[in-house]
Amino acid sequence: MTVRSRIIGCGSYLPANVVTNDELAKRVDTSDEWIVARTGIRQRHIAAEDQTTSDLAVEAAKKAMEHAGVMAADIDLIIVATATPDNTFPATATKVQHRLGVTGFAFDVQAVCSGFIYGLTTADMYIRNGQAKTALVIGAETFSRILDWEDRRTCVLFGDGAGAVVVQGFEGTGTLEDQGIHASRLHSDGSKYELLYVDGGPSATQTVGHLRMEGKEVFRHAVTNLAGVIREVLADTGLEAADIDWLVPHQANRRILDSTAKKFGISPDKVVVTVDRHANTSAASIPLALAEAVHDGRIKRGDIVILEAMGGGFTWGASLVRW
Numbered sequence: 001m002t003v004r005s006r007i008i009g010c011g012s013y014l015p016a017n018v019v020t021n022d023e024l025a026k027r028v029d030t031s032d033e034w035i036v037a038r039t040g041i042r043q044r045h046i047a048a049e050d051q052t053t054s055d056l057a058v059e060a061a062k063k064a065m066e067h068a069g070v071m072a073a074d075i076d077l078i079i080v081a082t083a084t085p086d087n088t089f090p091a092t093a094t095k096v097q098h099r100l101g102v103t104g105f106a107f108d109v110q111a112v113c114s115g116f117i118y119g120l121t122t123a124d125m126y127i128r129n130g131q132a133k134t135a136l137v138i139g140a141e142t143f144s145r146i147l148d149w150e151d152r153r154t155c156v157l158f159g160d161g162a163g164a165v166v167v168q169g170f171e172g173t174g175t176l177e178d179q180g181i182h183a184s185r186l187h188s189d190g191s192k193y194e195l196l197y198v199d200g201g202p203s204a205t206q207t208v209g210h211l212r213m214e215g216k217e218v219f220r221h222a223v224t225n226l227a228g229v230i231r232e233v234l235a236d237t238g239l240e241a242a243d244i245d246w247l248v249p250h251q252a253n254r255r256i257l258d259s260t261a262k263k264f265g266i267s268p269d270k271v272v273v274t275v276d277r278h279a280n281t282s283a284a285s286i287p288l289a290l291a292e293a294v295h296d297g298r299i300k301r302g303d304i305v306i307l308e309a310m311g312g313g314f315t316w317g318a319s320l321v322r323w
Contacts, residue, residue, distance in 0.1 A: 008168050009067035011066070012161070012288045013162045015051060016045075019044055019159075021042060041156065051160075058096055061164045062100070063291075064291075075136050076131075077106070078093045080106070080140060083283065111313065113285065113310060116137065117186065120137050127167065141161065141162070141284045143160060153215060158280045161284045163289075165291075179301065183236035184233065184320075187229060195214045196314070198210065222256050226318075229316055233306065245305060247308070249272075250280075251275035251289060260308075272289045294323075305321045307321065
């Protein structure tokens with residue numbers, strides 16, 4: 001018997017407060033033209049002062065569960081991917097678990113922008129080894145809380161939000177015709193730490209700190225690393241770039257999205273893009289984009305979908321899914 005992990009529901013949540021580039025230009029030395037030309041971003045959602053990461057995660061989770069047609073009693077595992085937890089501990093996932101009324105086990109993963117891929121791959125492992133039947137994987141961030149709002153190089157890039165998927169095991173045939181996750185690859189390289197990091201933490205400074213980034217270097221590594229990991233999941237399945245129906249990338253920068261797609265000859269109309277409206281929501285960006293494309297009908301059952309991301313650490317990874 002081949003156990004396959006299938007995504008059966010998607011949900012998303014974005015805070016009501018929308019901040020445009022023109023509004024940011026009133027706070028820092030920037031402009032709508034400058035931001036759009038370099039990033040493709042036009043606006044971002046920012047959490048209200050009383051909204052936490054778990055608040056966003058719960059709302060996305062409820063929508064994913066409703067879409068999947070599952071109840072709290074059906075969920076065995078919750079994984080929350082986040083770099084902006086409510087507290088140092090406990091895990092944000094346990095707060096989400098309590099509010100949803102789930103009695104299984106729950107934990108966080110921290111791989112920054114790659115967190116959702118790490119979480120999805122981890123859930124797949126638990127399902128395939130029989131420790132869970134149905135899992136809830138959530139990417140949720142309040143990155144606005146760790147931004148230096150006087151640094152125009154970084155504060156314009158990020159937003160807040162949450163996306164969630166329900167993943168359920170089923171008996172497959174062991175062929176590429178099965179719906180579900182067919183291949184995942186994960187990587188990390190701690191030697192590049194200083195190119196994208198937060199300059200605070202409980203052990204180092206006893207503060208939350210602010211995000212710091214060397215944008216040009218991150219861009220260069222991102223295009224190379226993402227192309228490499230896409231090649232890996234294609235090789236693992238024996239598929240080619242021409243077989244890809246949809247690329248759902250981490251939404252960091254429109255130029256990274258375009259460069260990665262161009263390397264594989266993937267048409268721009270096969271790339272799901274939300275960065276213009278959401279900005280970079282870190283671990284939330286892939287499930288937010290995925291939920292949008294599933295709910296508007298672009299992604300259909302049977303499609304070959306590649307999810308990919310790179311984040312601080314560096315971490316990067318990809319999953320190939322038969323929808």
